[in-house]
Amino acid sequence: MHVATSLISSIKLTRNGILKGILAIFAGISLGIIGILFHNSYSPFGLIIALAEGGIGFFYFGRQIPGKFIHLLFFFSWLTIVYRSANFGISQEVLIEGNLNGFIFLLGGMFINFLGLVLAKRIK
Numbered sequence: 001m002h003v004a005t006s007l008i009s010s011i012k013l014t015r016n017g018i019l020k021g022i023l024a025i026f027a028g029i030s031l032g033i034i035g036i037l038f039h040n041s042y043s044p045f046g047l048i049i050a051l052a053e054g055g056i057g058f059f060y061f062g063r064q065i066p067g068k069f070i071h072l073l074f075f076f077s078w079l080t081i082v083y084r085s086a087n088f089g090i091s092q093e094v095l096i097e098g099n100l101n102g103f104i105f106l107l108g109g110m111f112i113n114f115l116g117l118v119l120a121k122r123i124k
Contacts, residue, residue: 020065020067020070021070021073023065024061024065024070024071024073024074024077025073025074025077027057027061027074027077028073028074028075028076028077028078028080028081029077029078029081031053031054031057031058031078032077032078032079032080032081032082032085033081034050034053035050035051035053035054035082035105035109036050036081036082036085036095036096038050038053039051039096039101039102039105040096040097040099040101040102043101044101046101047101047104047105050105050109051104051105051108051109051112054078054109054112054113054116055112055113055115055116056116057116058074058075058078058112058113058114058116058117058120059116059117059119059120060120061074061117061120062116062117062119062120062121063120071117074117075113075114075117078109078113079110082096082105082106082109083106086102086106
């Protein structure tokens with residue numbers, strides 16, 4: 001039983017780990033905001049730019065900073081800002097509309113960003 005517990009890795013709260021977590025949250029929010037602002041402008045080129053910047057950003061982040069928890073934090077910070085902007089705000093404004101561009105950006109962005117993280121771990 002003692003051997004099995006040594007194989008399980010736990011999340012270590014070190015200064016470096018906390019800084020990586022803050023960087024992941026900041027980078028996810030930044031990529032989300034850029035994608036939100038571009039996805040509905042100059043259709044369809046804005047949507048292509050928004051999806052491409054998300055995929056490329058996730059790929060390079062996955063290559064530069066290791067750690068599955070950090071990658072999940074990065075992905076869910078992007079998803080949180082995108083989901084929040086697709087809902088009604090205080091004054092009933094919506095940044096991601098329910099049109100074709102918004103639908104493709106939300107679902108396609110989740111798929112492409114997840115694929116970017118997976119490919120970053122697979123390709124050396």
